[in-house]
Amino acid sequence: MTLRKADQTELGLNVSPIENNKVLYIEGIRPEGAVDAWNRQCAGSAQPEKSILPGDKIVSVNSEQYNADKMLEECKDRQLLKLVIVRGDGPLPELTSSTPAVSSPSKLTGLRADASEFVPRISAQVSEP
16 A cells, blocks of 8 residues: 655554564554554545554565565655555565565556545556567
8 A cells, every 4th residue: 555644743653572673563554644544544435444443464565575664665765655564463574676566656546636634545456468
């Protein structure tokens, strides 16, 4: 998912590094943050499964993968966040430079100009022949 935080808005996650400091474990969602706003939008749409939940794991933020310290730094320093989030207790995916974490900006849809906390973008998967 791609999330743009509005000016003066925090991401709104309580996280802890796990898996030898490679993954950010989501412990909670803080009210009034960008993620809370994202979840409210998902709950009101036909895609509640796209909500970010406690127990989810962040494995990539922008170009930083499997490095909790660098991913936290990206979350604090950047307004545009391209997040790869894993749900459940299964094995973590292997991300490589050839594995796109998110679609290119030209393939992103779903901007909501009226959102005060964030501007969400939902990527569309396109199969190439």
